[in-house]
Amino acid sequence: MKSFFDRDRIIYFLRDADAGERRMLYATADTVRRECVGDGIHLRALLNISNCCDRACLYCGLRAGNKNITRYRLDRKQIVDAAGRAAREGYGTVVMQSGEDPVLTPEFISSIIREIVSRHDMAVTLSLGERPREVLRQWYDDGASRYLLKHETSDLVLYGRLHPGMSFTARMEMLSSLKEIGYQAGSGVMIGLPGQTWESLAGDIMLFRDLDVDMIGCGPYIANPHTPLGGTSKKDGNQVSADEQTVLTVTALNRLVTGDTHIAATTATKTLYSGGGLYRALRSGANVVMPDVTPSPFRDQYLIYPGKEPVDGIAGAAELRAELKKQTGLEIAGGRGDRVRCHS
Numbered sequence: 001m002k003s004f005f006d007r008d009r010i011i012y013f014l015r016d017a018d019a020g021e022r023r024m025l026y027a028t029a030d031t032v033r034r035e036c037v038g039d040g041i042h043l044r045a046l047l048n049i050s051n052c053c054d055r056a057c058l059y060c061g062l063r064a065g066n067k068n069i070t071r072y073r074l075d076r077k078q079i080v081d082a083a084g085r086a087a088r089e090g091y092g093t094v095v096m097q098s099g100e101d102p103v104l105t106p107e108f109i110s111s112i113i114r115e116i117v118s119r120h121d122m123a124v125t126l127s128l129g130e131r132p133r134e135v136l137r138q139w140y141d142d143g144a145s146r147y148l149l150k151h152e153t154s155d156l157v158l159y160g161r162l163h164p165g166m167s168f169t170a171r172m173e174m175l176s177s178l179k180e181i182g183y184q185a186g187s188g189v190m191i192g193l194p195g196q197t198w199e200s201l202a203g204d205i206m207l208f209r210d211l212d213v214d215m216i217g218c219g220p221y222i223a224n225p226h227t228p229l230g231g232t233s234k235k236d237g238n239q240v241s242a243d244e245q246t247v248l249t250v251t252a253l254n255r256l257v258t259g260d261t262h263i264a265a266t267t268a269t270k271t272l273y274s275g276g277g278l279y280r281a282l283r284s285g286a287n288v289v290m291p292d293v294t295p296s297p298f299r300d301q302y303l304i305y306p307g308k309e310p311v312d313g314i315a316g317a318a319e320l321r322a323e324l325k326k327q328t329g330l331e332i333a334g335g336r337g338d339r340v341r342c343h344s
């Protein structure tokens, strides 16, 4: 299966396949998902601990210099309390995420990781941007076991244009350091970035396979008026569109080329196509949902793009579980939900 999806086939499904072929692709990905990772949807409690960021990525509302956003940083107690609440609600993983915020020192994060893992039987995932290897090592020794670092696009020219002062090579090096240290490492890209071509999106999917990432999160690009890329996206012939069909096709191809990787149905997917897109992603290869457990009012201030709709717009943890089951016909998985290699 993995070798069937070479570059040309991937480009074909992304750009040219008709509705019937796509339905077959989604159904095949759904079967492979069941065989390789089972019928349980894994829930990860997403805790956005700071929206302060030193970077200037051209698409992102958290970028330094955006004055149209209220900045916040949770304190130690707010973070530990939110993780505790998530544990009581039955989450087996907390994902601590932030902009690239140097005020979140290695020592601060270390002490929080230690506190969470000593109090709760919970996996800690970090998504705190690029950090030096020795810091990553320390956090791993403290008890963090997974790290998300999206590469956003593998098109080097596009990467350079969108990320002033940053380096694609540095990202790749950090992803391999993470794996060497022992982390389960996650990556992801945006779908429909201005200037993104079908060929480069196919390259992203092949890179997930070649890097053997443990987690993938891909969502549609949503134009943000408070960024240099602005509030509209223009469309020329070879530009990837951020429509639901493309997002589902990428989700399915990611499943088919990786087999047993944990694949998220992302918040942006829910935002752009409302609930239905999220549920359809879960029947097209995805097996992870990341409800936002950030306390109010901060939850609404993590404004990467306009109109962000929380995955758990539904009342609470129990209601969310019931709705996910009802809408997808799948189960909710218990436990930490580490990656388990599939040998089928």
Ligand code: 5AD
Pocket: 059, 060, 061, 150, 152, 189, 190, 219, 220, 221, 222, 223, 224, 268, 304, 305
């Ligand atoms: N639309 C969709 N996703 C975005 N991200 C940043 N800006 C946008 C946007 N405008 C995603 C990127 C990044 C994370 C912070 O959010 O993948 O890694």
